Amino acid sequence: MQEIVHEIKSWIYEASERIRASxxxxxxxxCTKSDRTDLVTNIDKETQDFLMTKIKNFDPTAKVLGEENNQNHLTDFSGTVFIVDPIDGTMNFVLEQENFCLMIAVYEEAKPSLGFIYDVVKDVLLWGGPSIGVYRNDERIDAPANKGVAEGLLGVNAGMYGTNFAHVREIGNMALGVRMSGCAGVELIALILGKRIGYISNLSPWDYAAGGVLLQTLGLKMSNISGDALNLSDREFFVAGTPKAYEEMTRLLQKDEKVS
Ligand code: 2AM
Ligand code: CA
Ligand code: CA
Ligand code: CA
Known part of the structure; x- marks a missing residue:
């Protein structure tokens, strides 16, 4: 376990040097992908290629699921699977040059093993897994306080807040405030560090895989908004939170009909 953790950290720090240099x-x-808000840069692609090469050199039998370069479909989760988001928050990367993350997860036989979320500009690496606990850089961290919705800030996806999810807005009104960073990794770091009570979004597997390992290790909760386990295959409406806030949110969200 120590060896793979050391390896992955070295890849993350090397890749982030290149990202900072860019x-x-x-x-x-x-470039745009599906629409004008769906961006990809040469750095997203180069970082994914870089990580892919490192993974294959380290473990030639491992499978990789990643957002870019046609690596975004995987049906067989047997064995070791690396799930990579080379730059999470590409819009922020392009327009803000901050509030973006590099994320890597390792699943073994479809079970969470390791998660890494690195906020490149803040130099904050959250990492860990069920057998080793969760760390912020070199410091072990405990689960955040089990606060309810009314006791903290809610992270949300701007698109969902603006559309017909009445209960997302209701939950936002119950909270002490709503934050929309535009980066799943930033929101999941904030949740893990106790700066949010929850996060509601519309996410693909590489957006929540690494965070999911860390949430689960700390006893935080996540699922799709129907309360079912996330499937690592499709984009899904996503909810995560402290156990208390998660219960409150899922009770309300299950009343919401999805309206596009
Ligand atoms: P990305 O930058 O890696 O694509 C924004 O709400 C968060 O959701 C980001 O973490 C972003 O990751 C992810 N996301 C991916 N595709 C999206 C889309 N089409 N619309 C909104 N968010 C998307
Ligand atoms: Ca993207
Ligand atoms: Ca992402
Ligand atoms: Ca991405």
Whole structure:
């Protein structure tokens, strides 16, 4: 376990040096994918290729699921699977040059084993897994206080807040405030560190895989908004929170009909 943790951390720090250098050189190639808000840059693609090469050198039998470069479909989760989001929060990366993360998860026989979320600009790495606990850089962390919705901030996906999810807005009104960072990794770090009581979004497996390992290790809760386990295959409406807030949120969200 120590060896793989050491390896993955070295990949993350090496990749993040290249990401920082790309910001400094101010030479990004930005393309759109499905629509004008769905961006990908040369750095997303290069970082994924870099991680892919490292993974394959480390474990040639491992499978990889990643957002870019046609690696975004995997049906067989047997054996060791690495789930990679090279840059989570690409819009922020392009427009803010902050509030983006690099995320890697390792699943063994479809069970969570290790998760890494690295906030590149803040230099905060949350990492760990069920057999080793959760760490913020070098410091072991405990589960955050089990606060209810009314006792903290709610992270949400802006698209969902603006559409017909009446109960998402109701939960937002119950909370002390709503935050929309535009980056799943930033929100999941904030939840794990006790700066949010929950996060509601619309996410793909690489958006929640790493965070999911860490949440589960700390006894925090996550599922789709129907309360079912996330399937690691499709984009799903996602809810995560402290145990108390999660119960309150899922009770309300299950009354919401999905309206596009
Ligand atoms: P990405 O930058 O890696 O694509 C924004 O709400 C969060 O959801 C980001 O973490 C973003 O990750 C992810 N996301 C991916 N596709 C999205 C989409 N089409 N609309 C909104 N969010 C998306
Ligand atoms: Ca994307
Ligand atoms: Ca993402
Ligand atoms: Ca991404």
């Amino acid at each position: 910001i400094a050189s101010n030479q990004l190639t930005v």
